Amino acid sequence: MTNIFDNLADKGSVFKDKQYLDHRFLPDNLPHRKDQITGIAKYWIEALNNVTPSDVTIYGKTGTGKTAAAKFAMKQLEEAASNKELRIRTEYIRCTDYTTEYQVIAKLCQQMGRDVPYRGWTKAEVVNTFRDILKSNLYGNKMILIVVLDEIDILLKNDGDGILYTLTRTDNVSILSISNYVDFKKFIKSRVMSSFRDREIVFPPYGAQQLVDILEERSRLSFNPETLTNDVIPLCAAMAAKEEGDARYALDLLRTAGEIADEKESKLVHGDYVREAKDKIEHNKITDLITTLPAQQQRVLEAILNLTQEKEEITSGKLYDTYKEVSKGDTVSYRRIFDFINELEMLGIISTNTISRGRGRGRTNIISLQCDNDILEDALYSI
Numbered sequence: 249m250t251n252i253f254d255n256l257a258d259k260g261s262v263f264k265d266k267q268y269l270d271h272r273f274l275p276d277n278l279p280h281r282k283d284q285i286t287g288i289a290k291y292w293i294e295a296l297n298n299v300t301p302s303d304v305t306i307y308g309k310t311g312t313g314k315t316a317a318a319k320f321a322m323k324q325l326e327e328a329a330s331n332k333e334l335r336i337r338t339e340y341i342r343c344t345d346y347t348t349e350y351q352v353i354a355k356l357c358q359q360m361g362r363d364v365p366y367r368g369w370t371k372a373e374v375v376n377t378f379r380d381i382l383k384s385n386l387y388g389n390k391m392i393l394i395v396v397l398d399e400i401d402i403l404l405k406n407d408g409d410g411i412l413y414t415l416t417r418t419d420n421v422s423i424l425s426i427s428n429y430v431d432f433k434k435f436i437k438s439r440v441m442s443s444f445r446d447r448e449i450v451f452p453p454y455g456a457q458q459l460v461d462i463l464e465e466r467s468r469l470s471f472n473p474e475t476l477t478n479d480v481i482p483l484c485a486a487m488a489a490k491e492e493g494d495a496r497y498a499l500d501l502l503r504t505a506g507e508i509a510d511e512k513e514s515k516l517v518h519g520d521y522v523r524e525a526k527d528k529i530e531h532n533k534i535t536d537l538i539t540t541l542p543a544q545q546q547r548v549l550e551a552i553l554n555l556t557q558e559k560e561e562i563t564s565g566k567l568y569d570t571y572k573e574v575s576k577g578d579t580v581s582y583r584r585i586f587d588f589i590n591e592l593e594m595l596g597i598i599s600t601n602t603i604s605r606g607r608g609r610g611r612t613n614i615i616s617l618q619c620d621n622d623i624l625e626d627a628l629y630s631i
């Protein structure tokens with residue numbers, strides 16, 4: 249009997265190797281980021297002269313290549329250092345995974361070979377262990393450690409600026425911070441700012457033509473030859489350029505369009521599949537967002553959906569009445585509904601508009617849905 253996997257594997261694919269479209273893949277060449285990578289290298293070159301480099305901060309919107317450029321520079325520095333037999337270490341931490349100072353320092357200790365638990369010790373014990381590791385490497389040349397803190401804004405928001413205080417007060421440590429927000433320094437108090445004299449590098453959004461270059465390079469690695477029709481890459485690039493020049497979104501569009509071609513058993517990826525891919529990505533994004541909302545918030549959305557389908561004008565009073573019906577007695581207070589409305593508006597799922605009813609009759613907030621009814625319905629009823 250033939251194995252079920254043989255049949256599926258035989259179907260053929262437009263992909264040669266899909267891993268090259270994965271977010272985690274680090275290409276050997278990053279088009280249009282030479283200036284930024286050279287910018288990092290100009291500060292880090294100090295390490296090759298056995299001097300601790302200045303701290304560096306890189307800013308840019310999502311998908312502008314900050315992580316990729318930082319990792320690329322790390323690899324290059326390690327290579328250059330190994331040729332010179334210098335003791336330079338670079339350590340990368342994603343602050344969405346390690347959200348407190350304790351966790352970051354513990355992770356650094358672990359990455360440098362010391363078994364430190366993620367809880368149970370005091371902060372002082374972890375920090376002392378970290379400093380010991382750095383000192384114990386101090387024979388011959390000193391060891392320079394470059395710590396890359398990706399999405400540092402999350403860490404600072406969650407746990408304050410203690411991490412920067414500790415790292416800036418540890419000898420031979422240089423920090424590279426990566427942030428999506430230019431104003432992340434509002435989380436840093438002056439006692440820390442005085443020793444955190446960072447150099448800043450900005451990553452601008454990619455333009456459509458730059459995204460074409462990036463996609464062309466990645467598609468050569470990941471797709472079989474002559475499987476993309478001419479309009480596919482320019483379309484992905486144009487759509488992603490509109491979404492604030494986000495290369496990650498451009499790659500997602502390209503990969504999803506390829507997957508749609510495989511699903512349809514087509515030997516070619518067509519422009520139409522890119523449009524389908526856009527809807528599919530949007531659909532998945534909204535579904536993910538809605539399915540992870542707290543249950544009461546989902547009931548509020550269900551009430552908004554019901555009223556929208558009945559073509560009702562949605563005021564907060566009417567919404568609260570419908571919400572009570574939907575949630576069958578298990579309700580939150582009328583006041584709490586306003587917090588929910590604000591949160592849903594921040595997520596971009598709904599919008600509110602204040603209108604005046606005419607003299608003496610006050611002002612009313614009208615709520616409207618900002619996402620497709622069908623997508624919302626699918627998401628709410630799939631929970």
Ligand SMILES: Nc1ncnc2c1ncn2[C@@H]1O[C@H](COP(=O)(O)OP(=O)(O)OP(=O)(O)O)[C@@H](O)[C@H]1O
Nearest residue numbers: 271278279281310311312313314315316462495496
């Ligand atoms: N110049 C480039 N050449 C090739 N691929 C790129 C380039 N810039 C970004 N990419 C790719 O786009 C994706 C997103 O890039 P990256 O993660 O570096 O963005 P980011 O700015 O760190 O985004 P975020 O702030 O969301 O973390 C990755 O898969 C990366 O390999």
